[in-house]
Amino acid sequence: MSFATLLTQDQVQKIHDASLEILEEVGLKVRYEPARELFKEHGCSVEDERVKFPRSVVEKYRKLVPSSFTFHARDPKFDKTIPQDSPVIVTASSAPDIIDPVTGKERRAESTDIARIAHLINELSGYDVFSISTLADDAPPDQFTISRLYPAIKYCVKPIRATTTNMKDTLDMMKMAYIVAGGEEAYKEHPFLTHHYCPVVSPLTMDHLSTENVMFFAKEGLPVYPTIVPNAGLTSPMSMSGTLVQGNAEFLSALMLMQMTREGTPTIYATLGTVADMRSGAYTSGAIECGMLHMAFAQLAHFYNVPCGGYIGLTNSKLNDAQAGYETGMSGIAGVLSGMDMFNIGGLIDALKTFDFAKAVIDDEMAQMMKRMKRGISFNDDDLALGLIKEIGPGGSFITAKHTISRMKTEAVMTKIADRDARTIWEKKGATDTQAKAMKKAKDIMTTNPTPLLSPEVDSAIREAFPGLIAGELLPIG
Numbered sequence: 001m002s003f004a005t006l007l008t009q010d011q012v013q014k015i016h017d018a019s020l021e022i023l024e025e026v027g028l029k030v031r032y033e034p035a036r037e038l039f040k041e042h043g044c045s046v047e048d049e050r051v052k053f054p055r056s057v058v059e060k061y062r063k064l065v066p067s068s069f070t071f072h073a074r075d076p077k078f079d080k081t082i083p084q085d086s087p088v089i090v091t092a093s094s095a096p097d098i099i100d101p102v103t104g105k106e107r108r109a110e111s112t113d114i115a116r117i118a119h120l121i122n123e124l125s126g127y128d129v130f131s132i133s134t135l136a137d138d139a140p141p142d143q144f145t146i147s148r149l150y151p152a153i154k155y156c157v158k159p160i161r162a163t164t165t166n167m168k169d170t171l172d173m174m175k176m177a178y179i180v181a182g183g184e185e186a187y188k189e190h191p192f193l194t195h196h197y198c199p200v201v202s203p204l205t206m207d208h209l210s211t212e213n214v215m216f217f218a219k220e221g222l223p224v225y226p227t228i229v230p231n232a233g234l235t236s237p238m239s240m241s242g243t244l245v246q247g248n249a250e251f252l253s254a255l256m257l258m259q260m261t262r263e264g265t266p267t268i269y270a271t272l273g274t275v276a277d278m279r280s281g282a283y284t285s286g287a288i289e290c291g292m293l294h295m296a297f298a299q300l301a302h303f304y305n306v307p308c309g310g311y312i313g314l315t316n317s318k319l320n321d322a323q324a325g326y327e328t329g330m331s332g333i334a335g336v337l338s339g340m341d342m343f344n345i346g347g348l349i350d351a352l353k354t355f356d357f358a359k360a361v362i363d364d365e366m367a368q369m370m371k372r373m374k375r376g377i378s379f380n381d382d383d384l385a386l387g388l389i390k391e392i393g394p395g396g397s398f399i400t401a402k403h404t405i406s407r408m409k410t411e412a413v414m415t416k417i418a419d420r421d422a423r424t425i426w427e428k429k430g431a432t433d434t435q436a437k438a439m440k441k442a443k444d445i446m447t448t449n450p451t452p453l454l455s456p457e458v459d460s461a462i463r464e465a466f467p468g469l470i471a472g473e474l475l476p477i478g
Contacts, residue, residue: 003298003302003337004295004334005295006292006295006338012300013303015244015245015296016248016303018245019245019252022204022245022249023052023055023058023249023252023253024052024055025052026052027044027051027052028050028051028205028250029049029050029204030046030050030051030206030211031208031211032206032215034215035211035212035215035257036049036051038215038260039257039260041260042256044057053252053256057256058252058256061256061259061260062252062256062259062304064263065259065265065267065306067083067307068083068266069081069082069266070082070266071088072159072223073158073159074157074158074453076190080159082341083339083341085128086374087336087341087342087343087371087374088128088341089126089127089128089343089346089370090128090309090344090345090346091121091129091131091132091344091346091347091360092346092347092348092352093131093348094163095348095352095353095355096108096109096134096354097109097134097353098113099349099354099355099356101116101442101446101477102477108137109134109135109136109137110136110137110138111136111139111150111470111472112471112475113136114132114133114148114151114152114472115154115155115473115474115475116357116446116474116477117355117357118151118156119446120360120361120445121133121158121346121360122155123448124361124364125364125368126363126364126367126371127158127364127367128158129159129160129161130152130158130160130161131160131196132148132149132152132162133347133348133360134148134355135148143172143466143468143469144165145162145163145164145173146173147470149162149173149176149193150176150462150469150472151472153176153177153180154452154459154474155474157453159192159193160193160194161194161195162194162195163197163213164213166209167213167216170216173193174187176462176465176466177193179458179465188221188222193222194225195217195225196224196226197214197226198210198228199211199214199257200251201235202246202247203236206253206254206257211257214257214258218257218262223266224258224265225266225267225270226251226258226267227271227272228247228254228272228273229273230243230246230247230274231273231274231275231276232273232274232276233275233278236273238275238276238278240289240292243275247273247293247297248297251269251271251300266307267306267307268306268307268308268309268342269298269304269309270310270342271293271294271297272285272310272311273290273293273294273310274290274293275289275290283316284351285311285314285315286314286351287327288331290312290331291331291332291334292334294331294335294338294340295334295335295338297310298340299338302339307342308339308341308342309341309342309344310340310344311344311352312331312334312340313328313335313343313345313366314327314345314348315327315328315348315351316350317349318354320349320356329366336370336373337373343370345367346367347360357439357446358435358438358439358442361417361442362434362438365415365418368413372412372413382403417437417441419434419437446477447477450474
């Protein structure tokens with residue numbers, strides 16, 4: 001399919017040129033000394049913590065990025081490569097809170113919730129990658145990341161996206177991954193974790209811990225990518241064009257970090273650009289401007305021939321309600337039409353702060369619709385159906401035609417949550433609203449075949465390697 005464009009090609013070029021000017025004349029504050037040394041070795045100027053990037057250096061390294069990125073899974077049948085497999089649907093992640101599936105009240109998320117969500121995402125066909133949706137309030141202080149990773153691995157064999165804090169945290173995560181894979185060499189042949197960080201903190205600052213981790217994984221040849229998060233009016237200019245310039249400069253700086261560490265390292269032009277609501281300073285991830293920025297960043301990614309994606313299809317609503325629906329739907333479809341490859345969408349409400357099981361189920365159905373839109377319309381001779389139209393003729397019916405029967409389950413999305421029954425039939429079935437239907441489906445999935453997806457031997461090896469690790473069990477609901 002062809003893509004919708006928000007910017008002209010002249011505007012794309014103007015943003016690129018302006019970004020190069022910012023990188024060359026302003027540069028970035030780089031807090032991590034090894035990163036500063038790396039930049040200096042590759043032709044950048046360094047003074048104290050300020051690094052400036054000559055245009056020639058930017059142009060050289062931006063052309064080294066591969067045009068595709070693969071999310072590997074423990075079960076290779078779930079591997080996804082963008083852009084060819086796009087849209088790839090990734091759950092939004094790291095919410096501190098959750099809507100309790102029994103009480104319906106908000107509370108802090110725990111590791112048992114991650115087990116439930118992992119199983120849910122593993123079973124919902126619209127999702128391709130599980131980016132661990134919540135934090136784990138019950139995690140021991142020295143096991144924060146592995147307390148999230150363990151239940152995710154235990155109940156999901158799709159690709160998993162993870163992040164860490166410091167290097168100890170990172171090495172613990174890799175130790176667990178190597179145990180699951182059967183050794184470091186086996187893991188590196190098919191790395192089922194994709195690592196994600198925000199090394200550039202807007203405006204124009206490269207931090208310490210995330211930068212260190214990005215360099216570590218790039219050097220190891222393991223899947224990693226950054227996300228750029230400019231917030232217009234607060235951490236970037238209160239104009240979308242200014243935010244695009246700054247955000248693009250920040251992406252290019254992260255790209256150079258990765259390519260200078262290891263040339264040919266795949267990455268994703270990943271973003272979460274927003275325009276702040278200046279009445280309160282609210283973080284407006286559900287706003288239409290967030291969708292517009294993603295459309296523009298997608299055009300920049302196409303200009304650089306790099307896969308793209310980001311946190312889109314989000315909502316500021318505190319409930320899984322009409323606001324949640326239209327905010328998710330409007331920006332999600334904008335992303336599909338503009339050619340985004342990866343969508344961090346699914347399950348979160350309240351500006352990324354709270355996970356809702358019913359929202360995850362509804363977003364799964366929305367993801368199926370997005371994938372159908374990306375598939376587009378076939379114009380082969382059989383689908384044009386000229387012979388059939390001539391055969392049926394005026395006043396006829398297509399309902400019993402073989403052409404219809406062979407396509408009835410593939411041409412259109414067969415929705416399970418969206419209701420299409422006549423009102424009388426809907427009433428006879430209990431007049432259930434969308435939230436209730438989605439919550440029932442979530443509970444049904446979470447109580448069906450909740451068998452751990454780790455062998456007892458591997459599970460024992462993990463627990464022996466990490467004394468005091470949380471149980472990570474998928475507990476019954478209710």
